[in-house]
């Protein structure tokens with residue numbers, strides 16, 4: 136039987152920090168409100184493209200696994216904020232790292248994109264289609280954010296991480312997962328201004344306004360992640376006591392608290408990054424996984440539960456059995472170029488670029504198929 140072990144990991148966090156105090160300079164919000172409702176204190180704003188972050192994370196993950204890029208058979212790029220639609224973004228990473236023998240694809244399930252990508256790569260390895268894959272979770276939300284909407288602008292950040300997955304005959308890597316989509320709730324989170332529904336009506340791509348029903352998402356996300364976690368544990372014959380670490384999607388500290396307590400796992404077994412990075416969508420889980428390894432929180436043979444949700448509303452929970460190695464085989468000197476502006480200055484630049492005066496009618500109009 137072939138399994139797909141995670142043998143390399145690497146993150147790339149943009150250095151510019153946007154604090155709650157920064158947000159309070161142009162939004163009617165406060166550090167007290169944001170911390171008490173979400174657990175977030177800071178998030179990052181990228182000064183480079185998502186592809187550039189992904190290239191650095193990829194090189195670090197490959198060095199960690201002791202692999203050359205030419206040994207990759209597959210790159211899966213999980214994201215909903217692609218730099219380009221055509222050509223696909225994974226091919227940009229492939230070209231930059233020199234993975235000349237790889238196939239490359241983009242996969243978008245919003246915040247769960249990394250985990251669905253991990254499933255895709257694992258399934259291809261387990262069925263013999265490929266033997267070695269790079270799975271990326273990356274998001275550059277800052278250019279697509281409606282920075283004048285306090286309901287959403289305080290919640291998100293940019294970031295990236297990648298893992299290397301390799302064929303093995305040991306029972307390692309993803310040993311089970313539960314995937315689903317609460318499509319009846321898809322209207323609870325919609326970014327108006329990304330896609331042809333909007334550009335066909337003259338809206339500038341990226342000039343966004345967000346439909347966002349935070350309380351409904353909160354409720355459905357907790358239900359969905361608890362059900363998925365229970366289902367995957369049952370499928371794999373494990374109990375909450377067997378879980379060594381939970382690395383959840385980090386959209387809100389209160390959501391995480393509700394999910395793990397209902398799943399029967401104590402908070403001491405949860406890896407948290409939400410305070411420092413906010414919700415980085417697809418990058419959230421792989422960055423937390425990489426930091427859990429850096430901090431020595433994943434021991435050889437550990438059983439790790441990864442519950443997540445994303446717009447759609449996609450939900451999932453993965454169980455990963457870690458291998459013997461929890462330290463990198465090597466390091467890469469790849470790094471981002473220095474940042475010249477503060478995070479707040481970059482956000483103000485994005486706000487200035489928005490051309491809402493010209494496109495509001497298109498954004499607020501009905502979606503073509505009202506039921507969508």
Ligand code: ACO
Pocket residue numbers: 163164165168169172173245246247285286287289290324348349350352353386387414416444445446
């Ligand atoms: N600062 C100050 N006040 C705010 C802010 C803000 N940034 N944002 C909203 N408020 C106000 C609201 O306008 C509301 O005011 P009102 O009562 O006068 O109308 C008040 O605060 C209370 O709002 P609630 O909705 O009750 O706040 P709640 O406790 O539900 O927290 C939150 C809101 C944090 C958004 C929560 O519902 C949540 O976390 N939801 C899910 C998170 C989520 O969906 N994340 C993204 C999902 S996408 C993904 O990860 C795939």
